[in-house]
Amino acid sequence: MANLRLESGGGRLTARDRRAQRLLRERGVFGEDAYLRQYPGGSLAAHVLGYVAVQDEATEQGQVCVTRGLNGVELSMNEALKGVRGWSRPGEEVAPHPGQTVVLTVDAGVQAIVESELEKAMREHAPASITCLVVRPSTGDILALANLPTYDPNHPAAAPLAALRNRALCDPTEPGSTFKIVVISGALEDQAVSLQEPFFCENGSFSFAGTSLRDHKRFGTLTVEQILTKSSNIGAAKVGIRLGPDRLYYWITRFGFGAYTGVPLAGESRGFLRPVKSWQKVSVSRLPMGHELLVTPLQMVMAMAAVANDGRLMRPRLIDRVVDEEGRVIRQFDPEPVRPVIAPATARQLVAALKTVVSPEGTGVKARLEYYTAAGKTGTAEKFVNGTYDSHRYFSSFIGFFPADRPALCVSVVLDDPDPRKGYYGGDVAAPVFKAIAERTANY
16 A cells, blocks of 8 residues: 655755854855655645645744645645754854654545546546545545546646646535435334335326426336335435435434544635425425435545445544654544444345346446455536426436445546436546446455
8 A cells, every 4th residue: 555645845954064154144145945745646635635835934034935635635734744943143053943744545546547537437427537546444544536637737727717726625516316225224213114125116207296207217116225226216205205204314414424524734615515494395305315405526426435334433543643754653533433323233234225226127237346345435416507307417426335235435426417328427528437446446
């Protein structure tokens, strides 16, 4: 495993350098010592690393040039990275101290695989953007986080402002059918349903609270497991109606939606979730299919990782440790459980159902792996544009994990507005990207 590292930008001045500086200042000549931050990987993990700017700062010793983190880990760990600036004047001298090294959970090899597969998907489907996260369910470790379009942190000003956004945690959207894992998990945990209980799915059209809800196919009777397998909106709506507004809201918040994940990066959105008192009557049928709320890709992948982790929700871990110039660990960041969301037995039931999604009968068959059993969920959400849903623009996604019964990795792929002429269902455009990333990462 090759962890990405952020090294301090400053260097150590020798005794000869300090004597030279002192001599210059005693004679009234002053020089500026500024260090250029370099990112040898170019755009690799740009949205994790962030970038810096050189700024003038007034100090007791006069104006000095300092390097400040402006985004990513450069910003959140600026104090550890910047070190202490040395200075000298007649009869007084303070030696400089280099900043510390921040070691990330991000694996450079996994990150490179993810970015190369996202580039292929950008060329094939021409989405406005594409986001991917790779997480270790048992610890919450983020092994890869990528957004395209991206930028080179060596030259951030050369990129459009939109490319600087970390969409994985800054841009919440309606999740669509990947959100069905929440209502099914809650209903199983509450023993409101069983996986083999049948629900009549109205042959594709269901009227509730004065509005009509449609499925992508004309389904008759489906079991709860088949509601996930075939991604029936009507089936999920009926499960939500049985749960009722209060319990549905409870399970949505229990999985972490509507709250910050605590990832150590600036700009995270907590999404949008209305309290029950603000719901319309129809809301209990729309939320189960991933409408009427906004979530981030990071929130959604952590929820799926909780299912993979025997029902335990973990805080996303991005920083592994901070070490000094001698390699001594100054601070260790251990995995941090948030809470148990559902019982292990319930989680295993849901895993069994999610394995059927990548079967020949499921919507995610294109995510099926050659050497591992995968489990996951497809999502296809119409974009809400100018006050209405646009039936020609979509968020297409797939979130899955493998090996299904002993999950090592959970992978989320989200495409924003893929070219509908080349497919737009999550099972058609996002699931193959999951498959490519999963198989290459497993080999790596």
